[in-house]
Amino acid sequence: MISIPTTRTLGGALAAALVLGLGAGGALAQNAPKEHASTPGAAYEPSLNTLAQIGVELPGRKPGDPVMTPAEYNRANTIYFERCAGCHGVLRKGATGKPLTPDITRELGYEHLKDFITYGSPAGMPNWGTSGELTDEEVDMMARYPLLDPAAPPEWGMPEMRASWKVIVPPEKRPTKKMNDIDIDNLFSVTLRDAGQVALIDGGTYEIKAVIDTGYAVHISRLSASGRYLFTIGRDAKVTMIDLWMDPPATVAEVKIGTEARSVETSKMKSWEDKYAIAGAYWPPQWVIMDGETLEPLKIKSTRGMIYDEQTYHPEPRVASIVASHFRPEFVANVKETGKTLMIDYTDLKNLRITEIETERFLHDGGFNSTGRYFLVAANARGKVAVIDTKEDKLVALVETGGQTPHPGRGANFVHPVYGPVWATSHLGDESVTLIGTDPEGHPDNAWKVVQTLYGLGGGSLFVKTHPKSHHLYVDAPLNPDPEVSGSVAAFRIEDMTQEEPEYTVLPIAEWAGIAEGQPRVVQGEFNREGTEIWFSVWNASDKESAIVVVDDKTLTLKKVIKDPRLITPTGKFNVYNTRHDVY
Numbered sequence: 001m002i003s004i005p006t007t008r009t010l011g012g013a014l015a016a017a018l019v020l021g022l023g024a025g026g027a028l029a030q031n032a033p034k035e036h037a038s039t040p041g042a043a044y045e046p047s048l049n050t051l052a053q054i055g056v057e058l059p060g061r062k063p064g065d066p067v068m069t070p071a072e073y074n075r076a077n078t079i080y081f082e083r084c085a086g087c088h089g090v091l092r093k094g095a096t097g098k099p100l101t102p103d104i105t106r107e108l109g110y111e112h113l114k115d116f117i118t119y120g121s122p123a124g125m126p127n128w129g130t131s132g133e134l135t136d137e138e139v140d141m142m143a144r145y146p147l148l149d150p151a152a153p154p155e156w157g158m159p160e161m162r163a164s165w166k167v168i169v170p171p172e173k174r175p176t177k178k179m180n181d182i183d184i185d186n187l188f189s190v191t192l193r194d195a196g197q198v199a200l201i202d203g204g205t206y207e208i209k210a211v212i213d214t215g216y217a218v219h220i221s222r223l224s225a226s227g228r229y230l231f232t233i234g235r236d237a238k239v240t241m242i243d244l245w246m247d248p249p250a251t252v253a254e255v256k257i258g259t260e261a262r263s264v265e266t267s268k269m270k271s272w273e274d275k276y277a278i279a280g281a282y283w284p285p286q287w288v289i290m291d292g293e294t295l296e297p298l299k300i301k302s303t304r305g306m307i308y309d310e311q312t313y314h315p316e317p318r319v320a321s322i323v324a325s326h327f328r329p330e331f332v333a334n335v336k337e338t339g340k341t342l343m344i345d346y347t348d349l350k351n352l353r354i355t356e357i358e359t360e361r362f363l364h365d366g367g368f369n370s371t372g373r374y375f376l377v378a379a380n381a382r383g384k385v386a387v388i389d390t391k392e393d394k395l396v397a398l399v400e401t402g403g404q405t406p407h408p409g410r411g412a413n414f415v416h417p418v419y420g421p422v423w424a425t426s427h428l429g430d431e432s433v434t435l436i437g438t439d440p441e442g443h444p445d446n447a448w449k450v451v452q453t454l455y456g457l458g459g460g461s462l463f464v465k466t467h468p469k470s471h472h473l474y475v476d477a478p479l480n481p482d483p484e485v486s487g488s489v490a491a492f493r494i495e496d497m498t499q500e501e502p503e504y505t506v507l508p509i510a511e512w513a514g515i516a517e518g519q520p521r522v523v524q525g526e527f528n529r530e531g532t533e534i535w536f537s538v539w540n541a542s543d544k545e546s547a548i549v550v551v552d553d554k555t556l557t558l559k560k561v562i563k564d565p566r567l568i569t570p571t572g573k574f575n576v577y578n579t580r581h582d583v584y
């Protein structure tokens with residue numbers, strides 16, 4: 001463990017390396033297709049792997065169409081969905097990347113497209129050809145593909161949802177009290193990404209209590225308000241509902257709400273506890289409200305519509321983060337491409353009321369402030385954090401973070417020694433950690449302003465974390481190209497934040513894990529219920545050993561390394577109590 005006096009120079013150099021795409025080896029998803037490997041920022045663009053597995057029809061031939069066999073078209077389509085659709089959109093109408101509809105691509109022509117795919121562009125297009133990611137033959141195929149009409153992947157409405165819906169244990173057959181001796185409040189649900197499973201690990205004994213099959217490349221876990229049910233969402237849009245009262249905890253219901261998805265949440269408002277669940281999809285662009293006990297799909301709403309500022313039509317606005325309001329019986333759903341935050345009132349699904357807030361484009365992840373009233377969400381490609389007042393249902397501020405591509409996870413709340421209550425986010429594109437004042441009543445001068453910028457280990461950070469009882473703010477950097485940095489975590493002492501550029505302690509988490517092979521990345525800290533320990537995933541390739549490293553918050557020393565052959569590619573961890581009560 002070493003203390004770094006100031007890290008700005010180190011961080012600056014790394015940030016430059018990130019922007020230039022120097023030496024950024026390895027894709028984000030350790031075993032997924034080599035997604036956009038040129039820069040970590042690009043590596044973080046969605047890969048629509050499930051959609052890529054669906055066979056698509058070769059569009060009817062039009063005059064001037066390049067020759068493509070159905071087999072070639074399907075192969076090209078798979079590559080497109082896995083590597084290109086995240087930026088250019090499933091229907092090629094553009095998202096963070098440019099539109100690639102035939103009217104545009106035909107104007108550009110085959111040779112131009114081929115060069116573009118081969119060499120990339122300074123604006124962020126990876127150099128697929130010269131990097132060796134695509135063969136010459138694939139580059140040729142991918143230059144012909146966008147000249148044809150876009151493939152239209154299938155919709156997923158109520159008939160498809162109902163056909164996928166399974167109640168494995170009906171509510172009347174479930175236990176009426178907790179049947180196991182697990183301390184549920186201190187249980188961690190750990191994403192085993194490439195295994196498509198979650199491991200339920202006891203926060204007191206570090207024992208794996210159950211490993212449960214979930215959706216493909218499972219993404220996040222969320223809890224019902226009572227804490228009894230755990231919900232997971234797979235990238236294949238499968239929602240899995242696990243009853244933590246059973247012995248051992250087991251899946252009681254599942255449903256597929258689309259083809260690609262990333263978010264799930266449950267109703268939290270008083271007297272609506274455990275009543276509903278909601279999940280948001282990337283494809284088709286929609287969200288669905290489900291029964292909170294059985295996952296029966298009840299209400300599906302498409303997000304297709306106008307972009308908030310330009311007021312032009314977007315055919316596939318993806319649903320990013322969803323949280324449950326504590327002030328109203330509402331879900332807060334963030335729609336990426338149209339830049340809208342939807343406050344979905346769930347009290348009357350027949351006469352649905354939605355307050356549509358014009359927020360900012362490219363909304364991604366976010367979390368509440370410490371009072372639970374304000375929701376702060378990153379419009380990551382715009383370098384901003386939007387602040388939504390969930391009591392008044394309106395946008396109160398759009399804060400420029402000053403860093404490149406904010407990525408807060410749910411963020412981190414703590415009381416700053418000078419500025420009062422703040423919320424923190426780190427950045428994908430540089431080493432900065434931005435602290436935003438969140439107390440409009442007690443500290444009105446600082447509210448919704450950047451009050452301080454800290455400098456962490458380097459760019460490529462995904463998550464920050466603290467706990468009301470902790471004296472530290474932890475910042476990871478899993479996408480940093482330097483293995484020493486991606487294998488470490490910076491721990492800032494909150495008391496030291498009176499200094500302009502406070503020191504931090506480097507925790508060599510990957511080294512502590514003692515893993516001999518591979519290049520594991522250290523990702524997403526999560527506290528135990530008591531706020532005395534923080535757990536980090538040491539995320540290695542699926543055929544290599546991974547681990548979870550537990551750090552003592554007070555002394556910043558290693559407390560425990562959890563290893564088990566079942567811990568395949570651990571990433572996100574969700575402590576039941578903290579997730580349930582939005583403690584972060």
Ligand code: DHE
Nearest residue numbers: 044045046047193262263264320321322365409410571572
């Ligand atoms: Fe995530 C949260 C989307 C890649 C780990 N991720 C989220 C959320 C969204 C999202 C919309 C917010 C959900 C919510 O709160 O309702 N993630 C995406 C992507 O589109 C992206 C960039 C690419 C993809 O193809 O999926 C992506 N995410 C990843 C990873 O590669 C990570 C690091 C490892 C993994 O397991 O896949 C990853 N994302 C996470 C985690 C959270 C998350 C751990 C929840 C953090 C939390 O503290 O709540």
